[in-house]
Amino acid sequence: xxxxxxxxxxxxxxxxxxxxxxxxxxxxxxxxxxxxxxxxxxxxxxxxxxxxxxxxxxxxxxxxxxxxxxxxxxxxxxxxxxxxxxxxxxxxxxxxxxxxxxxxxxxxxxxxxxxxxxxxxxxxxxxxxxxxxxxxxxxxxxxxxxxxxxxxxxxxxxxxxx
Amino acid sequence: xxxxxxxxxxxxxxxxxxxxxxxxxxxxxxxxxxxxxxxxxxxxxxxxxxxxxxxxxxxxxxxxxxxxxxxxxxxxxxxxxxxxxxxxxxxxxxxxxxxxxxxxxxxxxxxxxxxxxxxxxxxxxxxxxxxxxxxxxxxxxxxxxxxxxxxxxxxxxxxxxxxxxxxxxxxxxxxxxxxxxxxxxxxxxxxxxxxxxxxxxxxxxxxxxxxxxxxxxxxxxxxxxxxxxxxxxxxxxxxxxxxxxxxxxxxxxxxxxxxxxxxxxxxxxxxxxxxxxxxxxxxxxxxxxxxxxxxxxxxxxxxxxxxxxxxxxxxxxxxx
Numbered sequence: 001x002x003x004x005x006x007x008x009x010x011x012x013x014x015x016x017x018x019x020x021x022x023x024x025x026x027x028x029x030x031x032x033x034x035x036x037x038x039x040x041x042x043x044x045x046x047x048x049x050x051x052x053x054x055x056x057x058x059x060x061x062x063x064x065x066x067x068x069x070x071x072x073x074x075x076x077x078x079x080x081x082x083x084x085x086x087x088x089x090x091x092x093x094x095x096x097x098x099x100x101x102x103x104x105x106x107x108x109x110x111x112x113x114x115x116x117x118x119x120x121x122x123x124x125x126x127x128x129x130x131x132x133x134x135x136x137x138x139x140x141x142x143x144x145x146x147x148x149x150x151x152x153x154x155x156x157x158x159x160x161x162x
Numbered sequence: 163x164x165x166x167x168x169x170x171x172x173x174x175x176x177x178x179x180x181x182x183x184x185x186x187x188x189x190x191x192x193x194x195x196x197x198x199x200x201x202x203x204x205x206x207x208x209x210x211x212x213x214x215x216x217x218x219x220x221x222x223x224x225x226x227x228x229x230x231x232x233x234x235x236x237x238x239x240x241x242x243x244x245x246x247x248x249x250x251x252x253x254x255x256x257x258x259x260x261x262x263x264x265x266x267x268x269x270x271x272x273x274x275x276x277x278x279x280x281x282x283x284x285x286x287x288x289x290x291x292x293x294x295x296x297x298x299x300x301x302x303x304x305x306x307x308x309x310x311x312x313x314x315x316x317x318x319x320x321x322x323x324x325x326x327x328x329x330x331x332x333x334x335x336x337x338x339x340x341x342x343x344x345x346x347x348x349x350x351x352x353x354x355x356x357x358x359x360x361x362x363x364x365x366x367x368x369x370x371x372x373x374x375x376x377x378x379x380x381x382x383x384x385x386x387x388x389x390x391x392x393x394x395x396x397x398x399x400x401x402x403x404x405x406x407x408x409x410x411x412x413x414x415x416x417x418x419x420x421x422x423x424x425x426x427x428x429x430x431x432x433x434x435x436x437x438x439x440x441x442x443x444x445x446x447x448x449x450x451x452x453x454x455x456x457x458x459x460x461x462x463x464x465x466x467x468x469x470x471x472x473x474x475x476x477x478x479x480x481x482x
Contacts, residue, residue, distance in 0.1 A: 049418055050391060050399050057407055070474065080472035083481070088421045088450055088469070090480055095354070095446050096414065097362025106482035119482050135362050138407035 007061035007127040011036045011120070012051065014044045014079075017068035017109045024113035032117035033124040036064065043067065045078030049089045052103055059137050062102055062127035066119070069107040079107075098135060101126040164293045170269055170335040171218040174241055177267055177332060182210035187239035187265050191226050192216040199291040199300075200277035204229055216241070220275040220293055220311065225249055225429040227383035234259050241334075243271040245318075245427035247327035248460025249383040252423055255467060258386070268330025270338040273319040278437065280314055283307070317347050318428025318441055328461060350442045369413045370406055371436045378440060379416060381433035384423045391415060417443035422451045422468040425460045 013019040019040050025032060041047060044067025052063050065086060073079040086105045094100055104126070106119045178190045194205030194215050202221050206229075207213055218241075226240055227249035242250060247268055254261060280300060281288060290301040298309045320343045327333070353364060376392070379385045391399045392412060400411050416430075417440070424444040431440040451457050454477060455468040 050415060053411060053414060054399060057411055070478070077472060080474065080476065081469075083476055083478055084455070084469055084472055087454055087477065087480065088447065089418065091450050092414075092418055092421075092443075092447060094358070095361070096365050096443075097358045097360070099358060104482065105480060122482065135366075136407055136410055138405060 005132060007035050007124060007132070008059075009036045009062040009064060009120075009123060009127060010055045010060045011038045011064040011066065012041050012044070012047055013038055013108075014046075014067040014074075015040055015042050016074040017072060018044075018066035018106075018116065020110035021066075021108040021112045021116040024110065025116045026113075028113045030113050030117045032120040035124045035127075036120055043073065043075050043078035043082070045073075045075070045080075045082035045085075047082055047085065049085060052089065053136075056098075056102070056133065056136050057138050059133065061133045062104070062123060062130075064104050064106065064119070064123050066106045066108050066116075069109055072109060099130045101130060102133065164295055166272065166335065167219050167293060171216070173334045174216050174218055174267060174269070175213045177334065178207065178213040178216055178239060179210045181239045181265060182208070182213065186237070188236040189233060190216070190239045190241075191229050191233070192241040192267075193218065193222040193224070193226075196221070199288050200275070200280060206233075218269065220272060220298070221277065221291075223274045223277075223316065223429075223432055225381065225383050225427045227253060228381060228429070230259060230264070230383070231386050234263070237263055237265070239265040239267060241267045241269060242327050242330065243269055243274075244322065244325040244327055245271070245425050246383075247329055248324060248425040249427060251329055251460040251463055252425060252467070253383060253386075255463070255465075256423075264331075266327065266330045266332075268327030268333045270327070270333070270335050271319075271322070271325040272338065273315045273322065273325070273343075275311060275314045276316045280309065283309060283314070315343065316428055316432065317349075318426055318431065320344050321347060321426075321445075324461070329463065347441075347445075349439070350445060353442055354446075365413075366406060366410065368438050369409045371438050372404075372409045372413065373436060374402075374404065374409070374412065375435060377433040377435060378430035381429040382420075383427075383429070384420055384425075385416075413440075413443070417447065420444050421447045422455070422457055423459055424448055 013022055044065060047065055055063050067079045067082055070079060090103055093103060104123050108116045108119060174192060181187045190207040192205050193202040195217055196203045200221055204224055204226055205215055225246050227246045247266060275298060284300050284307050286302040286305055288300050288302055292299055296311050298311050300307045300309060323340055323342050325340060326337045401408050426445060426448055428441050451468050457468045
């Protein structure tokens, strides 16, 4: 069964760089593993640590947060603020006993379609090594075949869902 | 020790009376005799004739800065230990009150006595407890035990390095020597040495005892959000259940929200009715913040908390 298991990875991509980078990877037909589910956010500084925790609780196997390179932020300092949050959150989660690599961070610019596919490839490989998320996952979120994400519970988080 | 406490108590009463009489403040927040032995209670005094209700001893464990949120329209005189004073500084950085609104009566702290350790050290119900010199005398119906005060400090008091209030309008009592009894609590040190799996098991076990009473949140001076994430129904971050995952969620976020804001006073742990260990979480965050951003909460009255600001040179070796 482990052979068939494919990780589900949630990617928070910033609207101005990483999302455009992913778009470029698409238009340039650069291949990358189909394990990621993308959520577009205005800025990597917009990531509330609760987003990441809620995803992990809902049975997501890995989280990728990606934003503009330092100095490139559309809002000038959003990614610097995000960087501090990421650094402390990552250390804290690993201290608690989350596996290293469950939550990952990257800088991908709008011109780096190649880098985007490479980052996704690396993340998927790391998560595959770690196996399905076990810790912190809420029981009802776990299906019979490893993790099963309740997409509804993530959808509910948005302020307005048409 | 007993004489020192007595002298401090007298000066607190005298100063409180004076402040209320010249109308420097509308209200005094201090400690009063609790209903049970080994306990004190926060006391709010407006009448200068009632200031003799204020007390000071080794059981004044509450962080009184917590109560400032309820009185932010008044001029308040408040009794602060080292940790309380740091919480006040951290709160004024977050603009919780105007600078001239407070009058701080700083008490150099003698470290507080852990009432639970005392209770465990004796058999039977404690009916009376008081300090005598360097000892605590505990009396019950059929016993009278004398304990050495130094063996019964709270874990957060053992590691405290800021016992003298950093900021105070008046210092009540002589400053004490600043040195921690132990550098880091042995249990925390042991925890950090464990493997990730063992650490998770420990965290899981500790948080599984949680009854979601939120006493840790209420006791914490830094937990003042108008709507806490656990109470929010839109977005609904967390279910109102006792499922292990939700308990862990609560404990992770409660602690993480203290990043760069926690003074390490240990009020959360002391308030917990289930005696869940909580300071190993916040102390880790404090160490990380010190290491990454060279910031210590409540020391500096000018520098913003680390997550409210940034430095272009911040470490980013973890980012791909």
